Structures are given as C-alpha cells and as structure tokens.
Amino acid sequence: MTKAETAEAKPKGGKGRRVLLLAVPLVLAGAAAGLWFTGILPGLLGLNPPAAAAPAGTAPSSDGAPAAARPAIYFDMPDIVAxxxxxxxxxxxxxxxxxLEITRAEDAALLQAAMPRLLDLFTTYLREMRPEELxxxxxxxxxxxxxxxxxxxxAAPARVTDVLFIELLLQ
Known part of the structure; x- marks a missing residue:
C-alpha cells in the first residue's frame, strides 16, 4: 500500500469531531446557566430561590415585614424662629x-425627652446659615x-429617617 492509498483510507472526520467535542459542553453550560439565572434550575433541584431584595432604605421589621409596609410615624416639632x-x-x-419621620412609635418618647437638645441643635445650626445657602x-x-x-x-437610639418641612419662611 502506498502513502496515497493510506491517506484515502483514513476517514476525514477528525476536525468535525473536535468541534463537536468542544461545542456540546459549551451549549450545555450555557443552557444550565440560563436555567439557573432564570430561577428554573434551583426550583427543579429543590433549592430555595434567592429572596427578593427589599428596596434601598427599607429594613425588615421585627415581625419580618419590610419597614416600607408600615405606616410612617410623624413627630411634630415646635416652631423655630432664628x-x-x-x-x-x-x-x-x-x-x-x-x-420628623421616625421608624417606630416608641421613638416618639425618646424624641420628646430629647426636645431641649433638638431645639438647641436646630437653632444653633440655623443661626450659622446664610440666607443665600437656603x-x-x-x-x-x-x-x-x-x-x-x-x-x-x-435622640439616639431613635432613628429619624426624614425631616418634612411644613413651613419654611425667610425674611
């Protein structure tokens, strides 16, 4: 047998076989990743799906409900003129x-107890402001x-989440 005859006798599937061996695992890995990230694969495997993230700024309460589901609690501040x-x-x-918007109704008592300090801090800060800064x-x-x-x-450990301006007059 000559060299030409042996070359013709070999099947020509070597290159196609390599492509197939590389393509099949890549396709399977891509499909698995797609199923995982859509949440189908964890459900099929009996794993708990990842918990939905709460919106930024909301912390779960003691009963497990997000704080955003709770009604807001407002604490009236006395009028300040400075x-x-x-x-x-x-x-x-x-x-x-x-x-003042607070997270818990119990914090209202802490704010009331800290009222002299709150008024002092607010008034002192306002006295240092220039009209153009406002x-x-x-x-x-x-x-x-x-x-x-x-x-x-x-008022620590009370947590004040916002200050709502009812009236803000400059003269």
Missing amino acids: NLNATGRRSSYIKLRSK RGSAGTQRLREELIARASTA
Whole structure:
C-alpha cells in the first residue's frame, strides 16, 4: 500500500469531531446557566430561590415585614424662629415648622425627652446659615440632611429617617 492509498483510507472526520467535542459542553453550560439565572434550575433541584431584595432604605421589621409596609410615624416639632448669619445691617430671619419621620412609635418618647437638645441643635445650626445657602432646592436638601443628622444624634437610639418641612419662611 502506498502513502496515497493510506491517506484515502483514513476517514476525514477528525476536525468535525473536535468541534463537536468542544461545542456540546459549551451549549450545555450555557443552557444550565440560563436555567439557573432564570430561577428554573434551583426550583427543579429543590433549592430555595434567592429572596427578593427589599428596596434601598427599607429594613425588615421585627415581625419580618419590610419597614416600607408600615405606616410612617410623624413627630411634630415646635416652631423655630432664628436670625440668620446675614452680612450688612439688615437682619434676616427664618421660621421653620417641621415634622420628623421616625421608624417606630416608641421613638416618639425618646424624641420628646430629647426636645431641649433638638431645639438647641436646630437653632444653633440655623443661626450659622446664610440666607443665600437656603435658596433653591439644593439648599433646602442640604438643610434637610443636616437636620436629620442632628436629630439622629440628639435622640439616639431613635432613628429619624426624614425631616418634612411644613413651613419654611425667610425674611
């Protein structure tokens, strides 16, 4: 037998066989990944599907329900009138009427007990503000963030989640 005859006698399936051996595991792995990420495969295997994530800022309560499902609790703050840090001879004043949003009804007692400290922190902060710092929505948002931080510090371990402005007057 010559070399040409032996070459013709060999089957020509070597290259196709390699492609098949590589393609089958890749297709199977892709299908398994698709089933896993759609949640079908964990259900078929009897595994618990991953718990749905709660929206940002909500923590589960003691009874397991998300905090967002609970009604909001608001605590009325007394009116605050303070003079602002204004340049020149003309005085500027701010009148602030607000409510604090809290996570638990029990925190209202802690806020009431900390009321002198809350009023002091709020008034001191407002007296250092300049009228131009309160202009626009960005100034109001900065004020809100600072008051939340001060209220959370003064009334710890109570958690103040928001400050709602009922009335905010600048003169």
